[in-house]
Amino acid sequence: MNLERYLTEHHQGTRRQIFRLLRQERVTVNDAVAVAGHTTVQPQDRICVDGLAVTGRQPQYLIFNRPLGFQNDLTPTVPRSLGSLLNDFDRQWQLTALADLPKTATGLVLASDDSRFVSDLQSLGWPSQVTAHLSAPLTDLTALRSAVAWQSLTAEVKAVQQTTTLVGVTHDLTGALTQFAQLPGLVGPVARTAFGPVSLPGDLPMGTYRGLFPAEIDALVAPLDDADAPR
Incomplete structure (x- = not known):
């Protein structure tokens, strides 16, 4: 073989x-x-x-929908942490989180017991997509555009409900979260809804997790393929 x-x-x-x-x-x-x-x-x-x-x-690759105020700590005995969300089977693994999402935000967090995978993701520096919901229309994005170096920033305004959904993609996660959190009429916490090519699954409830699919793992580390290929 x-x-x-x-x-x-x-x-x-x-x-x-x-x-x-x-x-x-x-x-x-x-x-x-x-x-x-x-x-x-x-x-x-x-x-x-x-x-x-x-x-x-047996390497583990997990995606969490982390609740507000939870720590990125994966120790099962730490209250209000990613570790406290793990089932009995997954508690046996020495997992490490890509710990770049502050407690003030919710949403996508990746974790693995493959330390090289985590360090590769850190070195690749994928942009994050952040989403915020407002209870009022917002059409003028001038101030927001100047405050953060966005790759993209869009506002979906629903005229009947008089609400706005903001979606921004940026490498400046901290700056984006700070700016979104200061907006008037913010409904609920700001969430990270994507990290690079991987989006938070729409069917993954808050406070739960699942394994990454093979295609998601490959997409996350795809830029390394060219770097590792023989010259």
């Missing part, structure tokens, strides 16, 4: 993830770094990723 197939059958990630594990020299066969997926492996070989035996490694 070749190494790529072995890693796939042992649930070490998508094909792109496995390619990346090899290119990043995170896979060893009998303590020797392996970078080629076609490397032949035998049942008696010791195959590891990040120093952990493949048979005992």
